[in-house]
Amino acid sequence: MKTLEFNGSGAEYFKIWIVNILLVLVTFGFYYPWAKVRNKRYFYANTCLEGRYFDYHATGKQLFFGYLIAMTLLIAYLVLEQVYPIGSVVMILLFFIATPWVMWRSMKFNLSMTSFSNVRFSFDGLLGGAYINYMLLPAVLFLSIYGVPILLAILLSMVDSPLTWLTILIAFLGVIVTVCLAIYLSALILKRNTAYAINSYRFGQGSLATNVETKEFSFIVLKTVGIGFLLGVASMVIITVLSVLLVGSQAILDLFNGLDDPEMLSSAFGMLSMILAPTYLMLIGSSLFLFAYFYAKKRAYVYANSTLDGNTRFSSTLRPGAYALVTLTNFFAVIFSLGLATPWAKVRVMRLILENTHVDTDSGFDEYITAKQEEQSSLGEQIGDAFDVDVEFGI
């Protein structure tokens, strides 16, 4: 097993980052595509496996027209939103319909612009697959999460006596069924999305393949939900204890009694702000931890079950606690530095992730050769960027 290395540094990236921002500002945003290329290249070209480097090959010029069109669409949307809200709703709808296409184009473009050891990646997933995985399946999930409780409510409203032990049992079962269904369907979507993406990745003439299963994903989702529940209960207990200790139970009672009296309310509100800060902290801490837990577990599972041509294997040893700690400290560093710590924060996360990524190859990489591919337009990629569509294809 060989481990990926990251050769960049926060200080070096800071200089590149600040010069990028300066140039974007003085060119009224027109430099953005070039800045984006420099940012991306810095992270790709500093990523190394056994002396072989990744690289990002798109040029500012290639991104520029896609960028112009995407910005025009974004501005049109923002103007419509103010002037003619119905128009902006129609635009959101159109955009929603186009989202799988945007993600598909984005993956095609970005992978074709990425190389490892002088060999390009590519993406040959079908557009239909993108629509099934990024639109149809999430729609089914959405409908069933909302559909089951609604059906249940209709059913219960038809029963004459509303509160017998039978109806309570039905309601209870309904909640359980909904939760199970939601967990199962999320796991199914995770499996389908992962399989669609990874099985469509090509490295030169080689193919990546994965054999992830819904069952394993169900466990990961279930554990995440369980930990989330425990964290929620724990936070609530801590906040209650804290508020009684810090503010005193009398003040809390005053707060409820004072809802009608503005003067009393405002004084109670001042005291409340003392527990507001720790509450907010706990909320951020636990949501970051949950995200880190889910991400790390999912990553480890997917990497362990994917190969390149059956003879190159991957593994991820990213631990949820370490990842959560880095994202949490990054969060505060970025806020208290008014954004100036952003480059350092990004480098830190990148280093942690890469140094926990391992590759084991029987055949080596020398036999890989870039496969012929059509030129990809950057339009979808740039629209995705402008409208914040997350397309993830982690290395």
Add this chain to the structure above:
Amino acid sequence: MKILGRLYKEGSAAWSDAALTTHGEEAHVFVDEQSVLRDKLVHLIVSDRLGNVERKVIFTDGSVFATSDNDGIDRLFAGHRKKLSGLLHRLESNIRSVVIALLVTTLCFFTFVKWGIPWTSSKIAHALPFSVNELIAQNSLEFLDEYIFEESKLEKNKTDQIRAHFQKIIKPIEAEHADIVFNLYFRDWQTGEQGIPNAFALPSGDIILTDKFIELCSSQDEINSVLLHEVGHVLHRHTLERIIEATFVATVVMMITGDNNGFADIGLGLGSLLLSSNYSRDHESEADVYAFEQMLAARVDPKVFSDILSRMSTYMEEAKEQSTKQDWVDYISSHPSTQDRVEQALHYSECFKKGKLHCPPNS
């Protein structure tokens, strides 16, 4: 001079250790002391320098020579590379230029947000035909009538009187701006049992006065001063400006978050909220100054404006104290800038007393 690196065949992952040298206008690549590749320097593509990232020299046959010897490449191709890419690296590696970039960026950002956005928005708003304003205002009055306003309970001869004065003020203004038609409407606006005193203008030139406002006014001059303030909003196209400003702010926010994680959005959302309230304060004082200038020209003391403004604000304060069901949001939204506006009115009142027809605003 010799640069050590690796030679890749086009699109191939395998490499051989190689050395690159130049002879006059030609580059030679040696593998095991054997010359394997030569090409004119002008035909080579050299990747931009970026930190200490591996540098790539691409030959016409697609072969790639990769090396970490960035300085060597810079020296070798000193005469042949695009000036611009070298400049970028010099900017990024020189600590003084980075500090300058940091300062200039902060300054640019501040200037752009403070003056650039409002200035550009105002220019764009005035470059558009006035019909855009009518487009925005379309159906607004119907909407307000349906959900917020009730019919005015004022006596007809009272409103006729106000209308007559309004026509007198508005005639010369309409003559100057042929594309705008001003209309006056009277409506009643109640929350709970209390009437709300207010006057506002739709971008199309429709001006609405509420019953409570008329009730609070003690003279026709006070009503006129507020009408002129509203006319100022319309002539400065403030609604349109606000829309354009909001678009700018949203675009800037998007460009910042595009490079950031989701948590930064929280801070940015708050920032853009403060920003837009700052812009709208600027609009208020701009409309005030317009009204004061008009009043000086018409020989009316601008003090009346401060009178009605203070009376409205006192009324709202009292209404709040009397009311039992007020939520704390109202405490935040009460106007903190009323004091500044009253002072500006008194400044113009001084000018009036000195008999001036024009007067620069007090900053």
